[in-house]
Amino acid sequence: MRIAILGSTGSIGTQSLDVARERGLTVRALAAGNKLDMLEAQVREFRPELVSVAANILTEARERLPGVRVVADVQEVATADVDVVVAAIPGLAGLPPTRAALEAGRDVALATKEAMVAAGPLIWEAAARGSAHLVPVDSEHTAIYQLLLGEQLSEVGEVIVTASGGPFRLTPENLAEVTPVQALAHPTWSMGPKITIDSATLMNKGLEVLETAALYGLGLERVRVLVHPQSVVHGLVRFQDGNVKAHLSAPDMRLPIAYALSAAATGMTRPGDVRGGPRLERPGAYFPLTGTLEFFEPDFGRFPCLRLAYQAGECGGLAPVALNAADEVAVEAFLAGSLPFTGIPRVIEQILAETPVDTLSWEGLEHTDHWARVRARELTGHAGRSVVGGKA
16 A cells, blocks of 8 residues: 655654554655654655655755655645545645645545534535545544444434543643643643643544534534543444444554555545445554443533534534634644633634634635634734633
């Protein structure tokens, strides 16, 4: 199998290379942004033919990576002649190359959840134009994907996405004073800073709810969240006849990555068109089944970002675009120390209140994303102060 990785130096990208290493996959192209030292090590090991980097380091990258075609256009990597493209660039920055890959007929293992959150219908249109397949990479969505194999969506009562609960599930009582260092200390997963903060606010789970609805063509009323601190059960499906199926595995992102790569060639071409792929043996994949499993209802009062995600999904149109953009800016402000943890949902709520009602289009998406970011930066204030809420 020949693969390209968009976001090769990020958490999903590096773990995708772990899978490539253990399976002997051919890595033909990498998109890496600014992390040139890490990229150089990846190129030395995997010998890709094509690499894209940020424009500001293009000259240096070409000097340090002889014998490799180095470009500043990530879409060249997205449309390279490969069997599967791993789309792992976080945020809306990952949307254009994901669209380009699908329209070029490249099967996609999708780790960029914002693609479905902000542009689900448009992404499916791109897949249809390119006759491309799509399989999700997130552990929860890979779990749900496998649970739905061989089932009729019309017989699904609800899909349940599990959440670890993050570092603040129970303490401290007052979240206004928590620091970025505390919020980045995730109890289960090792992830990048943005997704780790989203896990702490439960916004990550809200985005996954929207992604679930878009991936499988489900109404939001059929997508539910349960907090599961052990992070062993990654998804459940409750059927109308009362049966419940659950997917269990070790909390190791290489498992869903490996499955997505295997299933991509037969994956979805439209919402809910779930088709299986071969399961290739992985070394050390045995997972013990002993221990205690706990499940709790999420606290929407303690974690209002989850409620706001449902609200944006119910509004539809451009609201999820604004939600995502506002969250990205608010998280950046929190990590920079200019916004309290509790200010994150306040910024998002204000942006949603101001978002105009309109239908989703590529042009509208770009305009709304730009507007929401500018407005969110205004709301996070100047000189390190937020004008929405301050300290609660």
